[in-house]
Every structure is written in C-alpha cells, then in structure tokens.
Amino acid sequence: MARTWPCGTGAPFDDCCRPYLDGEAAPTAERLMRSRYTAYVRGDGGHLLRTWHPTTRPRRVDHDPGLEWLGLEVLRTEAGDVGDAFGVVEFRAAYLADEPGVLHEVSRFARTDEGWQYVRGRMVDDGVPTIP
Known part of the structure; x- marks a missing residue:
C-alpha cells in the first residue's frame, strides 16, 4: 500500500x-x-527557497527540529489555476512545539517563468496560539 x-x-x-x-x-x-x-514537515529548505519568489526570498530557511507539524487544512483558494498569473491560498497548519498551536496564513503566489512561487503571507489572528 502506498x-x-x-x-x-x-x-x-x-x-x-x-x-x-x-x-x-x-x-x-x-x-x-x-x-x-510537506517541505516544512521534512525540513527541505532547498524546495522552500527554490519556490520562493526572488523579490521576497530569504537567504536561508532554518529547520526547527523542536517543531512538529501535525496537519494542514486548506480553507480557500482564489485564482492560482493553470491560466492565472496570481493566486491566494488560505490555510491552517497545526503544530506542536512547547505547546500545541495553529499557523493561520493567507499566502500569495505568482506564476513566473519557473512556475508558481510563494511571494508572501499574512498571518491571521483567530485567537489560537501561533508560532512566536
């Protein structure tokens, strides 16, 4: 079984x-x-950097071994399809660090010659503890 x-x-x-x-x-x-x-779960900083838009890409992405990602829920998407130039994905990602928490973000993406790339995200405060 796969x-x-x-x-x-x-x-x-x-x-x-x-x-x-x-x-x-x-x-x-x-x-x-x-x-x-999935790259965050696996600690694959290379994929994260490769898929980060060059105008907002950090120099490196550090993996926190004390952070355990528990699950992802996609709440909504806007555009971001095959023929679109821009897209938005809102999601919640549950995690466990010192305490359980939820990262709630609205992420913006742009299509470039390399394909879809993450541009930036805005955290949503819905009263659930988030990553400091």
Missing part, C-alpha cells in the same frame, strides 16, 4: 508532492502550497 503524505490530499506521496519536491513545477498555487508544507 504511503500518503502530510499535505492533506490523501494521495500517495509519489503521486502528490514528490514530483514538486524533486523540482517539477506545480500546476497550481494550491499544489505548490501543499508541497511547501
């Missing part, structure tokens, strides 16, 4: 996030966001 991965689609890893983590361009902003979540 193992599913934490991005939340329920699809086997080889059919879902693996191609994007291996360098294939994601077809939609949501698929890219799910692959980036």
Whole structure:
C-alpha cells in the first residue's frame, strides 16, 4: 500500500508532492502550497527557497527540529489555476512545539517563468496560539 503524505490530499506521496519536491513545477498555487508544507514537515529548505519568489526570498530557511507539524487544512483558494498569473491560498497548519498551536496564513503566489512561487503571507489572528 502506498504511503500518503502530510499535505492533506490523501494521495500517495509519489503521486502528490514528490514530483514538486524533486523540482517539477506545480500546476497550481494550491499544489505548490501543499508541497511547501510537506517541505516544512521534512525540513527541505532547498524546495522552500527554490519556490520562493526572488523579490521576497530569504537567504536561508532554518529547520526547527523542536517543531512538529501535525496537519494542514486548506480553507480557500482564489485564482492560482493553470491560466492565472496570481493566486491566494488560505490555510491552517497545526503544530506542536512547547505547546500545541495553529499557523493561520493567507499566502500569495505568482506564476513566473519557473512556475508558481510563494511571494508572501499574512498571518491571521483567530485567537489560537501561533508560532512566536
């Protein structure tokens, strides 16, 4: 039986996030966001940097081994499809650090010559503890 991965689609890893983590361009902003979540779970900073828009990309991404990602819930998407230039994905990602918490973000994506790329995110304060 094929193992599913934490991005939340329920699809086997080889059919879902693996191609994007291996360098294939994601077809939609949501698929890219799910692959980036999987990269955070795996500590794959290379994928995160590769898929970060050059105008906002940090020099490096540090993996926090004390942070355990528990699950992803996509709340909504706007545009971000095959023919779009921009997209928005709102999600919640549960985690466990010293205490449990939820990262709630509205992420913005742009399509470039390299495919979909993460531009920036805005945290949503819904009263749930978030990453400091």
